[in-house]
């Protein structure tokens with residue numbers, strides 16, 4: 447059985463606790479998604495409407511309930527400070543495949559938190575029958591590329607004009623990890 451959704455897992459690392467995302471996390475995610483620097487390489491521009499962030503989180507909670515994805519709120523173990531969100535989405539049971547994603551508030555960058563969380567998410571995926579992980583980055587998202595390479599992902603190709611953002615088509619890099 448690949449990725450059992452009956453119980454949404456809480457994951458812990460040396461410094462972090464990952465809890466399944468809930469609607470109340472919207473208030474913490476709103477300032478993160480409102481930061482132009484954080485959103486520079488995201489598929490949509492920074493968001494200044496709290497209702498839109500609420501709708502995104504609601505959609506992600508519904509995806510979990512439908513067994514299509516896991517989204518986790520990342521917090522520090524010591525003081526439960528919200529850092530960001532990471533996920534396993536596009537779960538394909540037949541092909542034993544999923545896509546990873548991650549977003550951290552800017553003040554949490556540069557401390558190895560994303561790497562620590564994603565190492566745990568990769569291990570969780572491997573332990574639950576996933577055999578292939580993918581990730582997609584916008585060209586120029588060096589921080590994400592470095593993180594994915596540290597996790598063992600390899601570049602698999604270029605998706606030309608894959609995203610429409612600010613009126614322009616953007617290229618994306620596709621990364622993959624065989625487990």
Ligand SMILES: CC(C)(COP(=O)(O)OP(=O)(O)OC[C@H]1O[C@@H](n2cnc3c(N)ncnc32)[C@H](O)[C@@H]1OP(=O)(O)O)[C@@H](O)C(=O)NCCC(=O)NCCS
Nearest residue numbers: 484548549550555556557558559560561582583589590593
């Ligand atoms: C992508 C993103 C999560 C990467 O965050 P990050 O903090 O750079 O990633 P890591 O967790 O790997 O941390 C690496 C940094 O922590 C430092 N670090 C400090 N303590 C560390 C530790 N104990 N272990 C590992 N690294 C540590 C490293 O030296 C490195 O620093 P540097 O960036 O100054 O070289 C973050 O930039 C982000 O949220 N970006 C916006 C959203 C986004 O684009 N998401 C991806 C879409 S595909």
